[in-house]
Amino acid sequence: MTFPNxxxxxxxxxxxxxxxxxxxxxxxxxxxxEGLSVQPLYTEAKAQASLxxxxxxxxxxMHHATAEGLTQDLDGGxxxxxxxxxxxxxxxxxxxxxxxxxxxxxxxxTPAAEAIALLSSKxxxxxxxxxxxxxxxxAVARGDAASSSIESALGALGRxxxxxxxxxxxxxxxxxxxxxxxxxxADAADEIAIALGAxxxxxxxxxxxxxxxxxxxxxxxxxVAVGRxxxxxxxKLRALRLCxxxxxxxxxxxxxxxxxxAVCSSxxxxxxxxxxxxxxxxxxxxAAVLGGSDLVTPIAFDERLGPPSQLGRxxxxxxxxxxxxxxxxxxxxxxASGSYYFxxxxxxxxxxxxxxxxxxxxxxxxxxxxxxxxxxxKLESAWKARLDLLGKRRAAVLGVSDFANLEEKLPxxxxxxxxxxxxxxxxxxxxGDPFERLRAKGYGIKGAAAILVTLGTLAExxxxxxxxxxxxxxxGIRTRETASNEKANIACLCGTDERYGTEAVDRxxxxxxxxxxxxxxxxxxxxxxxQLREAGADSxxxxxxxxxxxxxxxxxxxx
Numbered sequence: 159m160t161f162p163n164x165x166x167x168x169x170x171x172x173x174x175x176x177x178x179x180x181x182x183x184x185x186x187x188x189x190x191x192e193g194l195s196v197q198p199l200y201t202e203a204k205a206q207a208s209l210x211x212x213x214x215x216x217x218x219x220m221h222h223a224t225a226e227g228l229t230q231d232l233d234g235g236x237x238x239x240x241x242x243x244x245x246x247x248x249x250x251x252x253x254x255x256x257x258x259x260x261x262x263x264x265x266x267x268t269p270a271a272e273a274i275a276l277l278s279s280k281x282x283x284x285x286x287x288x289x290x291x292x293x294x295x296x297a298v299a300r301g302d303a304a305s306s307s308i309e310s311a312l313g314a315l316g317r318x319x320x321x322x323x324x325x326x327x328x329x330x331x332x333x334x335x336x337x338x339x340x341x342x343x344a345d346a347a348d349e350i351a352i353a354l355g356a357x358x359x360x361x362x363x364x365x366x367x368x369x370x371x372x373x374x375x376x377x378x379x380x381x382v383a384v385g386r387x388x389x390x391x392x393x394k395l396r397a398l399r400l401c402x403x404x405x406x407x408x409x410x411x412x413x414x415x416x417x418x419x420a421v422c423s424s425x426x427x428x429x430x431x432x433x434x435x436x437x438x439x440x441x442x443x444x445a446a447v448l449g450g451s452d453l454v455t456p457i458a459f460d461e462r463l464g465p466p467s468q469l470g471r472x473x474x475x476x477x478x479x480x481x482x483x484x485x486x487x488x489x490x491x492x493x494a495s496g497s498y499y500f501x502x503x504x505x506x507x508x509x510x511x512x513x514x515x516x517x518x519x520x521x522x523x524x525x526x527x528x529x530x531x532x533x534x535x536k537l538e539s540a541w542k543a544r545l546d547l548l549g550k551r552r553a554a555v556l557g558v559s560d561f562a563n564l565e566e567k568l569p570x571x572x573x574x575x576x577x578x579x580x581x582x583x584x585x586x587x588x589x590g591d592p593f594e595r596l597r598a599k600g601y602g603i604k605g606a607a608a609i610l611v612t613l614g615t616l617a618e619x620x621x622x623x624x625x626x627x628x629x630x631x632x633x634g635i636r637t638r639e640t641a642s643n644e645k646a647n648i649a650c651l652c653g654t655d656e657r658y659g660t661e662a663v664d665r666x667x668x669x670x671x672x673x674x675x676x677x678x679x680x681x682x683x684x685x686x687x688x689q690l691r692e693a694g695a696d697s698x699x700x701x702x703x704x705x706x707x708x709x710x711x712x713x714x715x716x717x
Contacts, residue, residue: 166201173198190390191544192347194506200498209399209450209495215488216446217260218478219419219453220471225251227471232259234472235479238453243268243276253280261288262333262419262453266302270318270331278325287328289379289417291335292318295356295525299338301583305529315360316367319377323369330379330417332360340383341425342534342584343541346394350511352533353380354401355524361409375406375414384442384449385423386589390507391442393500395420395449396492397508401515419453420446427462428590429572430597431557435459440477447487448494454478462588463572534584541587549592549706551632558590559705562597562631592706593632599713600634606716607636608678609646611669613653613661622680623652629680629699633709635716645673647716650699652680662686663693670694676715 170182177185186198219238220231225247228239232255240262241248252261265273270292277288294311297303303311319331334356336349344352357378364374382398384391395418406414422442427435436459446454456477458470466474482488494500518527527533547553554560588594600606608630612619619639627637630650637650649669651662662679663686669677670693682700683690697708 166199169199190387191345191540191547192390192507192510194503194510196503200502202498209396209403209492214452215482216451216478217453218475218482219260219262219455220475221421221455221457222248223465224248227466227468228252230468231471231475234475236475238262240264240455242266243273249276249280253282258286260453262291263288264291266291266297270315271321274318274321274325274331282326284325285327288326289330289333289419290318290322291333291381292331293333293335293356293381295359295528296333296335296338298525298528298582299342299584301580305582308525308529312359312363313367316363316369319364319374320367320369322377323373330377332364332378333381333419334360334378335381337381337383337421338584339533339537340385340423341586342537343544343587344537345540345544346385346387346390346397347507347511347514348536348540349382350394350398350401350507351514351518352524353382353398354405354511354515355518355527357402358405358519359524361405371406371410372414375409375411375416379417379419381419381421382451383423383425384420384446384451386426386438386441388441388445389500389503391445392449392494393503393507395446395451396494396500396504397511399450400504400508401512404512417452418450419455420449420451421455422446422457424457424461425587426589427457427459428555428558428588428594429462429568430590430594431563431566432460432463432568434557435462436473436477439474440481443478443481444487447481450492450494460569463568463570467569469569537584544589545592548589549704550702551705552702553589555590555593558597559593559632561628562593562634564631564634564636593709596632596706596709596713597634600709600716603634603713603716606634606713607638607646608648608650608712609644610637610639610680611643611649611651611665612639612641613651613657613665618654618657619652622654625701626650626652626678626680626699629705630709630712632705633713635709635712643668643672647674648676648678648712649674650678650680651695655681655684658686663689666690666693666695676712678712 174182188196217238218236219240220236221240222228224245228248228251238260239252242264270290273290292315294308298305315332322329322331334353336353339352340349360378361374364377402416422439426438439456443454443456456474458466458474460467460470551559610623610626612623630637666677676696677694679695679698683698
């Protein structure tokens with residue numbers, strides 16, 4: 159059986175016919191946070207990515223601030239550990255394992271040269287594989303170092319890398335981390351551009367210390383946050399590899415391979431309804447693996463409530479194990495390769511990020527962008543755009559901005575797990591913060607409630623009453639339905655547009671006469687807005703309105 163050839167133009171013509179006059183781009187094309195257009199259909203990609211991947215199965219790398227729980231993670235299937243070198247017990251426990259796991263060694267409190275000397279003094283075999291997290295520029299972004307220290311820190315990094323080259327065969331000394339920039343609000347293209355800028359600076363520092371291009375490239379690893387948009391995040395990882403390989407080729411080290419450590423995004427985790435975090439982490443691990451990561455750090459679902467629980471660690475660890483051992487994600491090299499969508503998005507992200515990287519280099523490089531405040535300004539703009547989507551619930555945070563459960567009981571009381579901001583550090587943000595703050599304020603107001611005044615039959619009122627109940631719940635405000643005009647601090651009218659046309663104006667007047675302080679209409683007012691406002695309507699809630707701002711106003715009314 160044969161079928162006639164159909165061109166993209168033929169398909170487009172048929173789709174536009176089905177749209178019956180609606181604009182194609184408005185109806186079917188969406189935009190990513192980076193401003194890239196996501197098309198409804200992709201055909202053969204113009205260029206396929208050629209990624210320098212190791213082909214080895216990904217490792218599950220659990221993060222530990224102390225030795226507590228380290229043995230359980232290793233016994234439970236983790237094959238890499240990210241720990242602090244300043245905690246001697248953690249290091250000794252990890253090194254005592256036979257065979258020893260891959261180690262990511264946090265050097266925030268230990269200079270890289272001292273770390274190399276410490277490992278050598280413990281008799282670590284020359285073939286032992288590990289990665290130090292020496293990141294002088296990232297240290298300034300996190301507030302762990304002064305901006306004036308970057309130049310001297312780069313020199314120290316070069317000397318440490320030289321010592322590591324002479325002492326160990328498979329170690330990396332420098333770690334380009336996007337975590338502080340991601341937490342501050344960077345989008346995917348920004349993260350890639352920043353990583354490239356820091357990577358170029360570290361390549362130069364290592365070569366200045368006497369390493370060859372290939373040796374310098376081999377001493378640098380990439381650590382990347384993986385956020386909420388599964389497809390964008392996996393393409394971000396692929397695009398980063400493409401761009402970094404281009405830099406290595408230009409530096410004279412095209413055969414160098416790079417280790418990528420993907421870390422699930424703490425920015426996406428919530429305190430409220432923390433069980434949903436399990437699903438967030440699952441999609442992030444999935445994206446990290448499909449994006450070609452060598453190490454993946456899943457994080458505990460209850461991390462925002464305080465130090466992770468044993469259950470939280472186990473679920474995080476098993477998330478990676480299920481995807482690797484039961485879903486066989488570790489059996490395929492670059493599983494995203496060949497998808498027209500992924501190939502196209504990878505290429506577009508790489509090109510966008512490369513332009514941003516070039517612009518940054520022309521202005522003096524990543525260190526100058528960070529210390530001058532230009533980078534912070536750019537991140538503020540990116541976060542403001544994201545915050546607008548979050549505040550309008552265009553980007554949902556499930557269990558927080560949408561489908562909030564006011565009856566939930568947290569597994570344990572939330573503690574102040576988020577560290578206090580350090581002087582000079584980039585801000586640390588969370589997607590759910592605006593609504594979590596509103597919920598906390600609502601819970602602090604005794605009897606915070608609104609009535610939903612229904613018009614017409616249940617079938618007529620239910621859609622908007624359900625929407626309004628969910629809207630108010632995001633601010634910790636309980637609701638109760640009634641068909642009568644009652645006195646209340648806040649009353650929300652819920653019905654169809656047809657009912658509003660014949661009854662809304664009179665009902666608003668009646669509610670005001672009954673003593674309602676604030677009358678809300680569920681739905682866009684349309685042509686009735688002037689009449690409704692004249693009758694006493696105070697505000698309107700609908701899909702795309704400033705939900706965070708309006709809930710804040712409602713809580714002020716209830717205070």
